[in-house]
Amino acid sequence: MQVAKIHYNDKNAPSAFTKSLKDTGFGLIVNHPILPELIKTVYREWKDFFESELKHTFLFDPLRQDGYFPLGTENAKGYSAKDHKEFFHFYLWGRTPDSISPATKELYDSLVNITSLLLEWIELNTPPEIRSKFSEPLKDMIKDSKTNLLRIIHYPPFIGSEDSQSLRAAPHEDINLITLLVAGTEPGLEAQDKNGNWHKISTDPGTIIVNIGDMLKEVSGGYYPSTTHRVVNPESESANNSRFSMPLFLHPRDNVQLSAHYTAKTYLKERLFEIGLKT
Numbered sequence: 001m002q003v004a005k006i007h008y009n010d011k012n013a014p015s016a017f018t019k020s021l022k023d024t025g026f027g028l029i030v031n032h033p034i035l036p037e038l039i040k041t042v043y044r045e046w047k048d049f050f051e052s053e054l055k056h057t058f059l060f061d062p063l064r065q066d067g068y069f070p071l072g073t074e075n076a077k078g079y080s081a082k083d084h085k086e087f088f089h090f091y092l093w094g095r096t097p098d099s100i101s102p103a104t105k106e107l108y109d110s111l112v113n114i115t116s117l118l119l120e121w122i123e124l125n126t127p128p129e130i131r132s133k134f135s136e137p138l139k140d141m142i143k144d145s146k147t148n149l150l151r152i153i154h155y156p157p158f159i160g161s162e163d164s165q166s167l168r169a170a171p172h173e174d175i176n177l178i179t180l181l182v183a184g185t186e187p188g189l190e191a192q193d194k195n196g197n198w199h200k201i202s203t204d205p206g207t208i209i210v211n212i213g214d215m216l217k218e219v220s221g222g223y224y225p226s227t228t229h230r231v232v233n234p235e236s237e238s239a240n241n242s243r244f245s246m247p248l249f250l251h252p253r254d255n256v257q258l259s260a261h262y263t264a265k266t267y268l269k270e271r272l273f274e275i276g277l278k279t
Contacts, residue, residue: 025227066094
């Protein structure tokens with residue numbers, strides 16, 4: 001499984017990026033415009049938040065889906081064991097702790113801007129017969145979306161009392177159009193190829209990992225693959241450290257028609273039930 005490393009300003013970036021997504025469901029963006037210091041600042045502030053008791057005052061709202069989700073809240077679709085992680089859902093309209101500076105919003109805005117360009121690249125390099133399935137241009141689908149989500153995730157160290165079947169993140173596919181992920185603080189992300197083999201995905205600083213979600217697969221009639229991925233547990237006691245990551249999930253507006261079967265709203269609602277975030 002050869003996930004391409006794409007230089008953001010390279011003249012061949014649009015076609016190389018789209019080819020990597022089509023072949024593997026993943027692409028790696030380097031030399032992008034987001035400053036490393038911004039990413040470090042956001043990680044540092046949220047690390048402090050997860051270490052504080054303040055997080056319990058931001059317990060998530062089951063309807064709005066913003067706020068803090070404690071350890072053992074979410075399971076992957078088809079898995080009963082809960083993932084070994086806690087996380088916070090950051091929306092522009094949602095609650096944000098006073099201890100979090102504007103750096104998180106700056107990172108969110110920067111990633112959304114990059115996404116609009118990446119969606120243009122994908123559309124430009126999609127065959128006309130597939131592109132004709134899109135109810136509107138891909139980049140327009142996310143305009144004014146209220147469900148674009150920056151999820152800040154903390155994967156705590158294992159202490160020995162966890163469910164033996166629990167992974168940091170069990171094998172799953174993302175729900176949305178595409179996901180942008182600045183490099184995590186520790187390794188662990190793996191993607192599955194068409195033969196069922198698992199491959200480590202780079203966590204080099206300065207890399208943005210991009211992967212296809214199920215909504216893009218739905219929009220394209222299956223042309224673009226939503227590749228299964230996971231976050232594995234630490235391989236040794238010495239590697240049993242906290243891991244932080246920050247995926248930005250790009251969602252179409254609720255009323256966008258994904259296919260004859262789903263709008264973005266009905267698709268999201270169905271999946272939130274399946275992964276235990278709605279009852």
